[in-house]
Amino acid sequence: MPCLGLTPDHTVEFDEKIDYDEHLSSGVPFSWIQLFRELVAGERYHAAVLYNPSNALSLLLRIMTLVRDIHAALDITEWYEYDHLSSWRAKAEVFLRMNISYKLFSRMIFITEYLSRCYNPRIGKVIPPLVERPARGSSTKNMELVPLKILYAGFPGKKDRIDLLIAWINKVNFPHEIQLILAGPRADELDLSSSAQNFQIVALGPVDRETVFQLYRECHISAIIRDDARYEWAGFPTKSVEGWSLGVPVLVMSHSHFAKRAREYGAAAVIEASDPVGSLERVLWKIYLEGDYLDKMRAASFRLSRDHHQVAGYVTSMDDIVS
Incomplete structure (x- = not known):
């Protein structure tokens, strides 16, 4: 059951080293257009998962689910604070994401229980940040405490x-x-x-x-x-x-x-x-x-x-x- 995860480099969280206002108000990059073209043309993908997508991209994928038999899901990790943003375009983008386009999806991954309650906990799964490497290590007994x-x-x-x-x-x-x-x-x-x-x-x-x-x-x-x-x-x-x-x-x-x-x-x-x-x-x-x-x-x-x-x-x- 192949699944396409749409998470190119420009999709970022608050803590990435970029101008966040510019990112939120930017247009659709060519890499995303190529990915969606592959979804439309190909038959090998059963599902697509978008990570914190823009309003335009989430709407585009939602429309595609009406054309093709694709299970579309969102992976949501942020609640955006308006006072963290300075431009009106970024604030408008955030408003449209959280109040319109994201709420059109019936499959969602939430990073916390609280975030799931901000949307709809009945339609998603809560999956916290994960690591692939096994958790193992040594004691601190040999670690110097100064500094x-x-x-x-x-x-x-x-x-x-x-x-x-x-x-x-x-x-x-x-x-x-x-x-x-x-x-x-x-x-x-x-x-x-x-x-x-x-x-x-x-x-x-x-x-x-x-x-x-x-x-x-x-x-x-x-x-x-x-x-x-x-x-x-x-x-x-x-x-x-x-x-x-x-x-x-x-x-x-x-x-x-x-x-x-x-x-x-x-x-x-x-x-x-x-x-x-x-x-x-x-x-x-x-x-x-x-x-x-x-x-x-x-x-x-x-x-x-x-x-x-x-x-x-x-x-x-x-x-x-x-x-």
Whole structure:
């Protein structure tokens, strides 16, 4: 039962290194026209899955399902925030996607339960970010705790609050050296000023995928800090799942929806919104003073990845979508 997944390079999430307003308001690229021509002309495809498609492309595929016997599905991973966009064209595009074209489909893949409720949970499957590599790794017992390394991987845009994390680390009462390693942002793209003498910010700029995996192996914990808003409730950062597969716990806000299960497993450390500096300080001291604290979180991260983020666990759900 062949299935065509339409996910060319220009289809991106918020954290890709592009002008997001320009992307949302752009036209139909030639690569998509070629793919649709193949769908129309050929008989070998039974289903097509579009990943966060534009309004025009989703409407085009919906029309094609009326012409050809093709099962069309959408893979939706975003709830778009209007205040993250500056151009009226991008805002109009987002409105049409979420309120008109996407709601014409009866087969959908949602990245979270919350996102499914924003559309229609009866017509789709919830499939979180997945990894193909098995979750396995070693203990932290041989890892040096000085410096204590925190990793952020991705491109923050307007959703990931690196600025808050930097401000909080600057204020914690923690005498040992801390490194915040940023894989993605360049130093000239952010305010990376640090007033604490023991706090170093290392901005590596864009790096390849294998380098990101190596950075996870070298760091004690990752960090994903987001505002308490619908885009956070509906989204699920892929980088957190990549980290768990390598045994790296994640530092999140207390209101984080995507990390609810991680907190239950013990694979996440929490910054309380009511006391971010104090709660972050307590996390850092626990990592430094409690010998098995990080070991337990790493073991929990491996378990979480094996139990909920492996491709093999969602084959049936995918078959249901495209059959």
